Each structure stands twice: as C-alpha cells, then as structure tokens.
Amino acid sequence: MLAAVLHAPHDVRVQERPDPRILTSGDAVVRVVAACVCGSDLWSYRGVNEVREPRPIGHELVGVVEELGAGVTSARVGDFVVLPFSLSCGECQACRAGFPSTCDRVTYFGSTDRDGLPVDGAQGERVRVPLAQHSMFGVGRPLDELESAGLVPHLLTLADVMSTGYHAAVSARVGPGDTVAVVGDGAVGLCGVVAAKLLGAERIVAMSRHADRAALARAFGATDVVAERGEEGVAALRDLLDGDLADAALECVGTAESMDQSFGVVRGGGRIGFVGVPHGPALSVERMFRRNITVGGGMASARRYMAELLDDVLSGAIQPGRVFDLELPLADVAEAYAAMDERRATKVLLQP
Amino acid sequence: MLAAVLHAPHDVRVQERPDPRILTSGDAVVRVVAACVCGSDLWSYRGVNEVREPRPIGHELVGVVEELGAGVTSARVGDFVVLPFSLSCGECQACRAGFPSTCDRVTYFGSTDRDGLPVDGAQGERVRVPLAQHSMFGVGRPLDELESAGLVPHLLTLADVMSTGYHAAVSARVGPGDTVAVVGDGAVGLCGVVAAKLLGAERIVAMSRHADRAALARAFGATDVVAERGEEGVAALRDLLDGDLADAALECVGTAESMDQSFGVVRGGGRIGFVGVPHGPALSVERMFRRNITVGGGMASARRYMAELLDDVLSGAIQPGRVFDLELPLADVAEAYAAMDERRATKVLLQP
Numbered sequence: 275m276l277a278a279v280l281h282a283p284h285d286v287r288v289q290e291r292p293d294p295r296i297l298t299s300g301d302a303v304v305r306v307v308a309a310c311v312c313g314s315d316l317w318s319y320r321g322v323n324e325v326r327e328p329r330p331i332g333h334e335l336v337g338v339v340e341e342l343g344a345g346v347t348s349a350r351v352g353d354f355v356v357l358p359f360s361l362s363c364g365e366c367q368a369c370r371a372g373f374p375s376t377c378d379r380v381t382y383f384g385s386t387d388r389d390g391l392p393v394d395g396a397q398g399e400r401v402r403v404p405l406a407q408h409s410m411f412g413v414g415r416p417l418d419e420l421e422s423a424g425l426v427p428h429l430l431t432l433a434d435v436m437s438t439g440y441h442a443a444v445s446a447r448v449g450p451g452d453t454v455a456v457v458g459d460g461a462v463g464l465c466g467v468v469a470a471k472l473l474g475a476e477r478i479v480a481m482s483r484h485a486d487r488a489a490l491a492r493a494f495g496a497t498d499v500v501a502e503r504g505e506e507g508v509a510a511l512r513d514l515l516d517g518d519l520a521d522a523a524l525e526c527v528g529t530a531e532s533m534d535q536s537f538g539v540v541r542g543g544g545r546i547g548f549v550g551v552p553h554g555p556a557l558s559v560e561r562m563f564r565r566n567i568t569v570g571g572g573m574a575s576a577r578r579y580m581a582e583l584l585d586d587v588l589s590g591a592i593q594p595g596r597v598f599d600l601e602l603p604l605a606d607v608a609e610a611y612a613a614m615d616e617r618r619a620t621k622v623l624l625q626p
Numbered sequence: 627m628l629a630a631v632l633h634a635p636h637d638v639r640v641q642e643r644p645d646p647r648i649l650t651s652g653d654a655v656v657r658v659v660a661a662c663v664c665g666s667d668l669w670s671y672r673g674v675n676e677v678r679e680p681r682p683i684g685h686e687l688v689g690v691v692e693e694l695g696a697g698v699t700s701a702r703v704g705d706f707v708v709l710p711f712s713l714s715c716g717e718c719q720a721c722r723a724g725f726p727s728t729c730d731r732v733t734y735f736g737s738t739d740r741d742g743l744p745v746d747g748a749q750g751e752r753v754r755v756p757l758a759q760h761s762m763f764g765v766g767r768p769l770d771e772l773e774s775a776g777l778v779p780h781l782l783t784l785a786d787v788m789s790t791g792y793h794a795a796v797s798a799r800v801g802p803g804d805t806v807a808v809v810g811d812g813a814v815g816l817c818g819v820v821a822a823k824l825l826g827a828e829r830i831v832a833m834s835r836h837a838d839r840a841a842l843a844r845a846f847g848a849t850d851v852v853a854e855r856g857e858e859g860v861a862a863l864r865d866l867l868d869g870d871l872a873d874a875a876l877e878c879v880g881t882a883e884s885m886d887q888s889f890g891v892v893r894g895g896g897r898i899g900f901v902g903v904p905h906g907p908a909l910s911v912e913r914m915f916r917r918n919i920t921v922g923g924g925m926a927s928a929r930r931y932m933a934e935l936l937d938d939v940l941s942g943a944i945q946p947g948r949v950f951d952l953e954l955p956l957a958d959v960a961e962a963y964a965a966m967d968e969r970r971a972t973k974v975l976l977q978p
Contacts, residue, residue: 367870368894373918376894445920518719533911542720542728545922548915557909557921559885563900566725568797568922570897572915 276626277398278607280331283321286611288604291330294402297391299345302406304337304355307417308430309396309624310598311610312359313460314551319611322553332397332624333359333383334433336426338417339410346406354417355410357396357403358576359383359434364408374408375573381405396433397607399626411580415588427595427623428587431465432580435621436594438549439465439526440583441574443473446522446547450474453518455511455539456496458526459487461597461621462549464494466524468592471495479511479520481535487620490596503531508538520544525571528553540567547571598623628978629750630959632683635673638963640956643682646754649743651697654758656689656707659769660782661748661976662950663962664711665812666903671963674905684749684976685711685735686785688778690769691762698758706769707762709748709755710928711735711786716760726760727925733757748785749959751978763932767940779947779975780939783817784932787973788946790901791817792935793926794876795825798899802826805870807863807891808848810878811839813949813973814901816846818876820944823847831863831872833887839972842948855883860890872896877923880905892919899923950975 277291294303309332317323318331339353349355361381362374369377381387384395387404394401403409413420413429420426431437439462448454454470456463459482470478471494480491483501491499500510511519521544523536528550536546548571557569586592600619602610604626613619629643646655661684669675670683691705701707713733714726721729733739736747739756746753755761765772765781772778783789791814800806806822808815811834822830823846832843835853843851852862863871873896875888880902888898900923909921938944952971954962956978965971 368918371873371893371895373893373895376917521723541723541725543723543725543927548911552911552915557911557914559900559904559909559921562909562921563904563924565728566720566922566924566927568920569909569911569914570918570920570922572918575895575918 275399276604277395278331278604279328280318280325281328282325284319286319286331286608288607291394291398294394294400296341296343297402298389298404299343300405300407301343302339302346302349302403302410303341303400304357304403305340305400306335306337306396306398306626308426309335309626310430311614311622311624312434313462316615317551317553319615330384330395330398332395334430334435335396335401336430336433340400343406348407349410349412353412354415354420355412356429356432356580358409358411358437358580360573360576361403361405361409362577363405369408372578373575374577375575379405397604397624409577411577413584425588427598428593430623431594431597432576432583432587434574434576435461435597436465436468436583437576437579438462438574440469440579442466442524442526442547442549442571443469444547445571446524446545448473448475448522451476452521453477453479453515455479455481455520455523456526457481457523457532457535457539458550459484459491460526463524463526464490464597464620465594466526467491467494467496468594470524472586472592479514481507493596503535505538507535511539522547526550533557537561537567542566545570549574597621601625627751628956629747630683630956631680632670632677633680634677636671638671638683638960640959643746643750646746646752648693648695649754650741650756651695652757652759653695654691654698654701654755654762655693655752656709656755657692657752658687658689658748658750658978660778661687661978662782663749663966663974663976664786665814668967669903669905671967682736682747682750684747686782686787687748687753688782688785692752695758700759701762701764705764706767706772707764708781708784708932710761710763710789710932712925712928713755713757713761714929715757721760724930725927726929727927731757749956749976761929763929765936777940779950780945782975783946783949784928784935784939786926786928787813787949788817788820788935789928789931790814790926791878792821792931794818794878794899794901794923795821796899797923798874798876798897800825800827800874803828804873805829805831805867807831807833807872807875808878809833809875809884809887809891810902811836811843812878815876815878816842816949816972817946818878819843819846819848820946822876824938824944831866833859845948855887857890859887863891874899878902885909889913889919894918897922901926949973953977
C-alpha cells in the first residue's frame with residue numbers, strides 16, 4: 275500500500291509500505307477514507323522534534339473496517355469508524371475515568387504498540403489498529419450516506435482537532451455565561467471556539483491576527499477578535515470587557531508565549547485549558563498561587579468526546595470540518611505539509 | 627495595646643504597640659478574642675522568608691467589633707466576627723467571581739493597606755480592619771453563647787486553616803465517591819481531610835508519619851493512613867487501592883517534594899488542589915500534559931467559605947478546631963512559635 279513517510283525535516287514522501295494485517299486478536303485493519311495533517315506533525319516536519327530515522331506519520335483518520343481480529347466484537351467489517359489519535363484499552367483506571375489518552379497501554383499511530391509491533395501512520399491507505407475493541411468508534415451510518423451528506427470532514431475532526439479544542443474548553447471548565455479567550459487561531463483554536471460556544475460561553479474572544487482565521491472564528495461563534503498579543507493583547511481584551519478579564523482561556527499553541535498570554539487574559543480565580551503540545555512553557559506555581567489560576571489539559575480524551583459530540587456533528591449543529599481549507603490526494607502529501615508549514619493552509623485533508 | 631512583633635528569625639516578642647483607631651471610613655476596630663499561629667508564619671520565623679525589620683505578625687483572628695468607620699454598615703459594634711486572613715473589597719471582578727484572596731485591593735494583616743496605612747498583626751489585643759464592609763464576617767451569635775458552646779476555636783479556623791483545607795479540596799474538585807490523598811499532616815492537611823469528607827469523598831488517604839496527627843486525621847474522616855513517602859508512598863497507596871491511584875490530591879505543604887508526591891499519587895486525569903505557600907515546587911507542564919493532571923489552588927477564598935461552612939461549624943457537623951493542640955496566653959507567643967517550629971504542637975491558639 276501507499277503511505278506517507280517522514281524521512282527528514284521538510285522531507286515527507288508517499289511510498290510503498292507493507293500491507294497491514296491482523297497481528298493480534300485485538301487488532302483491526304481499517305481502510306483509510308480520509309486523513310489529515312496535524313499542527314503537531316509540523317514539530318517533526320520542522321525538525322523541532324528530532325527525526326532519527328524514516329517513519330510513517332499521521333494520526334488522524336476515518337475509514338472502513340476491512341478485517342477484525344478474533345477478539346474484536348465492537349465493530350463489523352464494513353463499518354465506518356473514527357479512530358482517535360491515541361489508542362486505548364478501555365479497562366485501566368485512566369480509561370475508566372474518561373482519560374483514554376493516558377491509558378496504561380496508550381499506543382500511537384506511526385509508532386509501535388505495547389507488544390513492540392509496528393503501527394502504521396494514519397496518512398496512508400490502510401492501518402492496523404491495535405486495541406481496536408475500545409479504540410474504534412463506529413458512527414452507525416454507512417459511508418455513502420455520510421459522503422453524500424458531506425459529513426466526512428466533520429467526522430474526521432473528532433479524531434483529534436475538534437476533540438482537542440473541546441478538551442481545552444472542558445479542561446478550562448467552560449460553562450454557560452462564561453467569557454472565554456481562545457489563544458491560538460490554528461485549527462485547534464478554531465475548534466476551541468466551536469467548543470466554547472457548544473458549552474454555553476456567552477462571550478468568546480478569538481485572539482487571531484489572520485483575517486481568514488478570524489472570519490472562521492466568528493463563523494464558529496467568536497463574539498470578538500483581538501489581533502494584538504502580549505500586554506497589548508491583554509489591554510485590548512480589557513477594553514472589550516469594560517476593564518474585566520476572561521473567566522477562562524484556551525491555550526491552543528504550546529509555546530511559552532501562548533501560555534504566558536493565557537495567564538495574562540484570565541481574571542483571578544480563572545481557568546486555563548491547555549492542549550498545545552508543550553514546547554517551552556514553564557509554569558510558575560507562585561503565579562498560579564497568587565492569582566488562583568487553575569491549569570488543566572493535555573492530550574485530549576478523543577475517544578470519549580466522539581460519543582459526546584457525534585449527534586452535534588450528524589445534525590450539523592457544529593461543522594468543525596470547516597477548518598479544512600485545502601484537500602489534496604495522498605500523493606501530494608509533500609505539498610500538504612508545505613502548505614501548512616508556510617501557513618498557506620490552516621489544515622489539510624488528505625484523500626488516499 | 628500588646629501585640630506580637632517578629633524581630634528576627636526565632637525572635638518573636640509581645641510588646642506595646644499603638645492602639646488601633648479608625649483611619650478611613652471603611653475601617654473597623656476589632657478586639658481580638660482568639661488568634662493563632664499559622665504554618666506560613668513559620669516561613670518568616672525560620673528566616674526562610676527574609677525579616678528585614680521588626681513587624682507585627684499573625685493573620686488569623688476572631689473578635690468583637692469595637693468601633694466602625696462611617697462607611698461600614700455590614701456589622702454593628704459588639705458583633706462577634708471572623709476575619710479572613712486576606713481582606714478584600716467585595717466589588718472587583720475577582721471578588722465577584724468568588725476569589726477574594728486575589729482582590730484588586732487585597733490587604734494583609736501585619737502589613738500596610740492600599741493607602742499605605744499600617745495594618746496590625748492578628749496576634750495582638752486589637753486590630754484595625756481596612757475594607758471592613760466586605761471582609762468582616764458576622765457569625766450572628768453573641769460571644770458568650772459561642773464561648774459556652776465551645777465554638778470559638780472552630781470558628782477561628784474559618785479565618786484561614788479550615789478555609790484553606792477546604793480550598794484545597796474545592797480546587798481539586800473533590801466530589802461524592804472520590805478517592806482523595808491528602809499530602810501533608812499539618813493543620814491545613816488535617817482540615818483538608820475534614821473538607822474532603824464534607825464534599826463526599828469515599829476514600830480519604832492521609833499521608834502522615836506522626837501518630838498523633840494520623841489519629842486526628844482518622845477522627846476527621848480519613849479512611850486510611852500512609853506513612854511512607856516518595857515512590858514508597860505511591861506504592862503503599864496502590865496497595866491500598868488494589869493497584870489504582872487517587873482521583874485527587876490535596877497538596878498542603880508547599881515544597882517541591884510535596885508537589886511531586888501529589889503528582890505521584892493521582893491517576894491519569896486526576897486533580898491536584900494546592901494550598902501550601904509555594905517554596906520550591908516547579909511544575910512540569912509536560913508531566914501535566916502527558917497525564918492530564920489539573921492543578922489548581924492558591925490562597926483560599928476564606929471570606930467566601932465562611933458563609934458556606936458556618937452552619938456545619940455551628941451544628942458541630944465539623945470540628946476543625948480540634949487541630950489546636952495547645953492554647954497559650956498571648957504573652958507566651960515565643961513559646962507558641964517554638965512549639966510549632968519544633969513540632970511539639972500542630973497548631974497553637976493564642977488568647978490575648
């Protein structure tokens with residue numbers, strides 16, 4: 275089969291890879307209907323995360339079940355499924371508590387499983403899915419119906435980006451009437467806007483300095499946009515809020531600057547939900563103590579949120595797939611990465 | 627009047643100080659009925675926090691209103707009141723949101739107010755109370771009735787220690803059915819046990835290696851005691867919980883070790899409520915991210931919790947005043963500090 279392989283910084287290629295097959299009774303093989311490129315893939319693509327050897331890449335996909343191990347009874351061949359970016363057992367304490375991304379057996383695409391067996395990347399034609407019994411999320415509708423309703427891109431976001439934006443909002447305990455500042459206008463930040471609105475936020479301030487992203491943020495429910503950053507961004511927010519600050523901030527970048535910005539925009543007793551993969555942010559516990567700022571988040575409980583968000587996606591109440599502003603065939607994966615790296619695209623959908 | 631003054635590390639004395647008087651229309655003068663020594667006072671007493679010049683000390687008191695500024699209508703002369711360790715305006719955003727300890731005008735005993743006027747320490751015969759309109763909490767019952775019911779020590783804990791233990795539990799979002807580990811067996815940790823039980827925790831593990839404190843923790847509702855620390859403490863907790871970890875931890879010390887211990891004892895997706903004044907703890911955002919650990923807390927919303935906890939104190943449902951294991955006259959303040967410093971006492975009540 276064909277799949278994307280990252281060879282070195284700025285060198286990602288589609289190439290022939292072994293066809294996945296069932297290796298354990300808990301596996302499934304899924305044919306990829308759509309995949310996409312994540313902001314976190316760019317950390318490796320840019321060489322910020324070291325690339326030691328060529329490796330398959332990608333961790334977001336929807337697809338159709340082609341084969342099932344003997345132990346997998348939660349889906350049937352032919353089912354359309356969403357796969358979360360992290361695979362989980364469903365049985366350990368963290369899974370039972372609703373945090374499958376911290377599962378004792380957590381396994382990632384483009385890596386190896388807990389038995390040391392290779393796991394394909396999501397940017398390819400097919401994947402072996404370990405821990406399939408719990409990890410695969412059946413949508414309950416056939417592919418052709420979903421395709422003709424234009425729902426595939428929206429469902430694909432449940433694999434990671436929408437679930438991650440939602441995790442930011444859930445971790446910041448966004449609720450009815452809240453004023454929420456969203457730090458970061460990438461696809462995750464935009465989905466954070468969707469999530470904040472869904473959870474009842476009254477005022478949603480998107481911190482964005484890209485006109486197209488700001489426009490989508492407004493379409494998603496942002497009531498205000500602040501283009502300034504740092505202290506100027508805080509001042510602009512105060513102006514909007516008659517001197518007040520936000521009840522909650524969604525940190526959707528993962529840098530020291532974005533975490534600092536998040537601290538700056540929340541009131542005493544405020545909450546920060548952080549989902550940007552941390553690259554630099556240091557947390558001052560003194561600062562948290564003095565202002566009673568709560569910080570929570572991390573890798574999203576995608577598998578759990580799929581169930582919570584499915585109805586809203588199927589009904590069209592939320593349309594997070596609008597974050598995809600470029601669709602390319604898998605063969606053009608190099609251009610997909612380049613477009614995101616150069617900010618010519620917010621998020622790219624790949625069709626194998 | 628007589629009041630305690632900290633002159634230098636290990637040198638605290640009772641001496642004559644000017645009688646407090648009304649300096650602004652928002653002031654009150656309160657006669658101190660009971661005060662106490664806080665674990666956080668020991669940071670200065672031990673010289674960990676620098677002592678640059680002699681200063682009045684103490685921030686926990688209950689008393690009777692003796693005088694009121696023209697602008698204070700929330701109490702009457704003769705009322706028995708509890709004062710929170712931090713004084714607040716009740717009007718700024720943080721106050722309105724229920725976080726008076728991060729008030730825009732927050733003012734502390736033994737310091738100066740926002741007008742630069744001196745504020746007495748609580749370990750003395752009388753105090754001037756700035757921001758009295760919002761800060762003073764009237765108990766609604768006369769002193770003699772409270773004294774004969776033995777309620778004064780319990781009410782005194784609302785000034786700080788019980789409110790702080792409660793803040794740890796609230797910040798860790800302790801709820802019905804939770805398993806909670808309490809890190810620290812000082813007076814705050816013990817009050818954290820009271821709070822966890824009050825909020826419905828099913829299993830409360832006190833991490834204590836002092837037999838007397840462990841016994842009081844059990845009396846307060848701890849279901850288990852773990853004497854080990856570090857990795858051994860985590861292993862002991864896992865043994866108790868059939869391999870599981872706690873849903874929440876209350877960090878009631880403020881050192882790097884206690885924060886690390888708190889991270890160690892909570893499951894993926896767990897919550898840490900921290901109220902120990904930070905002296906050292908660094909927070910690894912990567913660690914929080916990877917395990918989805920939420921960290922919240924800081925200076926307690928004492929003024930708010932007084933209202934929430936008053937009925938339980940008056941009814942005897944909670945008896946947090948049992949943390950006082952030594953009562954001394956104000957004149958013996960040096961012995962009060964020494965006893966706490968040398969761990970001969972958990973918490974000392976002072977009678978002016």
